[in-house]
Amino acid sequence: MAVLAGTSTQVIPRTVWALGFVSLFMDLSSELVHSLLPVFLVGTLGVSMLTVGLIEGVAEATALIVKVFSGAISDFIGRRKGLLLLGYGLAALTKPLFPLAASAEMVFSARFLDRIGKGIRGAPRDALVADVAPPAIRGACFGLRQSMDTVGAFLGPILAILLMLWLAADIALVLWFAVIPALLAVGLLFFAVSEPHHETTPHHFRSPIRLNVLGQFSQAYWWVVGIGAIFALARFSEAFLVLRAQQLGFSVTWVPLVMVVMAGFYMLSAYPVGKWSDRISRPALLSAGLLLLILADLVLACAESVAMVLLGVALWGLHMGFSQGTLATLVADTAPADLKGTAFGLFNLVSGIALLLASVFAGWLWQVYGAAVAFYAGAGFSAASLLLLLIRRRLR
Numbered sequence: 001m002a003v004l005a006g007t008s009t010q011v012i013p014r015t016v017w018a019l020g021f022v023s024l025f026m027d028l029s030s031e032l033v034h035s036l037l038p039v040f041l042v043g044t045l046g047v048s049m050l051t052v053g054l055i056e057g058v059a060e061a062t063a064l065i066v067k068v069f070s071g072a073i074s075d076f077i078g079r080r081k082g083l084l085l086l087g088y089g090l091a092a093l094t095k096p097l098f099p100l101a102a103s104a105e106m107v108f109s110a111r112f113l114d115r116i117g118k119g120i121r122g123a124p125r126d127a128l129v130a131d132v133a134p135p136a137i138r139g140a141c142f143g144l145r146q147s148m149d150t151v152g153a154f155l156g157p158i159l160a161i162l163l164m165l166w167l168a169a170d171i172a173l174v175l176w177f178a179v180i181p182a183l184l185a186v187g188l189l190f191f192a193v194s195e196p197h198h199e200t201t202p203h204h205f206r207s208p209i210r211l212n213v214l215g216q217f218s219q220a221y222w223w224v225v226g227i228g229a230i231f232a233l234a235r236f237s238e239a240f241l242v243l244r245a246q247q248l249g250f251s252v253t254w255v256p257l258v259m260v261v262m263a264g265f266y267m268l269s270a271y272p273v274g275k276w277s278d279r280i281s282r283p284a285l286l287s288a289g290l291l292l293l294i295l296a297d298l299v300l301a302c303a304e305s306v307a308m309v310l311l312g313v314a315l316w317g318l319h320m321g322f323s324q325g326t327l328a329t330l331v332a333d334t335a336p337a338d339l340k341g342t343a344f345g346l347f348n349l350v351s352g353i354a355l356l357l358a359s360v361f362a363g364w365l366w367q368v369y370g371a372a373v374a375f376y377a378g379a380g381f382s383a384a385s386l387l388l389l390l391i392r393r394r395l396r
Contacts (some may be wrong), residue, residue, distance in 0.1 A: 013132045018142045018192040020148030025185035026088060027149050029178040030114070031156030031263065034099050036164075037107070037257035038239040039246060040171050049105045049243070058358040059111035064352025066119025068345035072155020074124035080131070081195050082321060087121025088189055090114075092182035099175035115264035123344040128195055130332045130340045136278065139329045143274015146325040150270055152181075153263035157256035162337050166251040171252070206274070217343065221334035223392050225347050227286070227385055228327055232354035234293055234381035236362035236374070240264065241316065244300055244371055245309045261310050262317040269321025274329070281327050282333075283393055289322030290386040294379045301375035 041047045041055070041210040070087070074080045090113065097110035125140075131140035156178075238259070245258045277285055297314035303309045328344075335343030358381070365374040 006052065010134045010137050012137065012141055014133075015132045015194055016145055018194075019143045019189065020127065021387050022088065022185050022189045022193065023125075023145060023149035024152035024155075025181040025188065026091060027152030028156040028159070028273055029095060029182040029185070031153045031259055032160045032163075032178045032181075033095070033156075033175055034173065034238070035157035035160045035191035035259040036171050036232075036240065037098070037111075038242045039252050039255055040105060041328075042173065042227070042246075043252065045101075045107070045356040046105050048363075049367040050360070050363040051244070052103060052239055053237065053361070053366075054112060054357045055108050056239045057359030057363075058108070058236075059115040060237060060359065061356030062112060063115035063118040063122065064348040064355060066116055066354075067123035067348035067353075068121045068342075070123050070345065074127055075339060079195065080128040081193060082126040083124040084121045084128070084189055084193070085186070085345075086120070087117045087124075088182075088186050090120065092179070092186050093102055095179045095182050096176070098178070099172045108299070119348075122204045123348060126328055126332075126344045127340045131196055132334075133332075137221060138332060139274045139282070139305055139325070141274075142328045142332070143271040143277070143325045145320075146270035146274065146328070147267055150267035151264050152157030154260060154267050157259035157263065160256040161254060161260070164256070165361055169253050197384050197390045214346075216336055216339060217346075218334055221331070221343065224327070224330045224334055225350050226349055227389050227392070229350045229354045230381060230385035230388060231290070231323065231327070232351040233358045234290075234297075235353075235355065236358040236378060239315075240362055240366065240371075240374065241300070241309075244375075245306070245313075246305070247371060248303060248309055249306050250309075251301065258309070262320070265314045265317030267322040269318050270325050273322050275324045277326055277329055283329055283389055285322055285326045287386060287389055289319045290382050290389065291325065292316075292319035292322060293356060293382045293385070297375045297379035300381070301372040324325070 035207070038052060038056075039050055042049075048057075050231050070083050074083050078220060094110050094114040094117065097106065097113070101107045101110060125145075129141055129145055130138070152209055159177070160174060162173070163177055165171050241262065242258050246252070246255050273285055296312050296319060299312035299315060303312055327347075331343055331347050332340060358378075362377065363372040365377055
């Protein structure tokens with residue numbers, strides 16, 4: 001399975017396609033859950049906005065922080081697929097915990113374990129894409145995998161809406177259906193994904209957070225890490241998008257439409273932007289992504305109707321398409337060839353800490369000062385990240 005990338009005669013490798021379908025099924029499962037989970041937490045379990053921010057922040061930050069070790073381990077052992085099976089397998093096993101949850105603590109535990117699974121698989125998966133992607137079409141390969149991931153994110157909330165209509169808005173019963181695509185993802189990974197041979201490292205594994213390892217990364221790589229961290233401060237949990245929609249009139253049954261719109265615009269933009277990044281400036285595309293995020297935050301802060309919420313969510317999805325694959329490609333471009341897994345891990349460690357702070361801070365702002373202030377703060381951090389990126393371009 002392969003397609004032409006742009007005008008190049010090189011084709012996207014079969015492994016990238018297989019990883020794309022694995023991501024599609026797992027994201028379908030995860031987003032079916034996540035499109036309903038904020039409403040389940042606030043409406044059914046009665047938790048506060050600050051608690052939502054804490055649960056989502058810890059969960060997403062855990063996924064990013066775990067990547068620093070999974071990436072380094074995959075570099076050390078010279079194999080990626082075993083860690084991918086462990087990560088996707090753990091995520092699949094946690095899916096039944098959500099419909100069984102009777103308290104915020106149980107939801108937190110399920111989210112925590114699910115995100116550990118995501119953290120285990122994330123950096124080795126990105127490193128495997130970098131391993132097999134021809135340099136001339138690397139952006140297209142990352143964009144394709146990211147785009148297929150968002151196909152799953154698009155279909156998951158649609159399935160949630162259909163199931164909510166069919167099952168009389170019984171959220172717990174709907175959440176059981178997330179188990180099926182998660183198991184399909186693990187099976188596809190086992191049978192369809194292959195990887196190139198790597199030379200194993202003869203010495204004992206040591207933590208990647210050491211001065212002699214950090215010193216092997218270039219200044220350009222650390223600029224990408226810094227910009228990504230401030231970007232993460234601006235990108236608090238998407239649970240707040242769902243709750244903003246409900247606040248302005250969405251019913252419980254239709255609230256997953258927020259994630260459908262976001263994923264749809266993300267899906268439509270991720271692969272084209274990945275292809276563009278092979279021909280035009282990647283920092284320019286990232287700047288466009290930051291401008292889109294600023295606009296999204298401002299629209300969501302000022303929203304007084306369902307239509308304005310959906311416009312803000314659409315802009316949010318576009319910013320994801322312009323930024324996520326581009327950031328991953330910039331990490332791959334600036335990392336040493338033998339430390340790509342570690343490079344993605346370190347990048348996600350710093351971004352994970354920032355994302356935790358962002359979600360907790362947004363939850364606190366919403367609870368104390370209201371939703372608009374939380375989104376204005378996101379716009380401010382986006383502007384700071386854009387300024388840092390422009391400074392970097394001038395220095396170069």
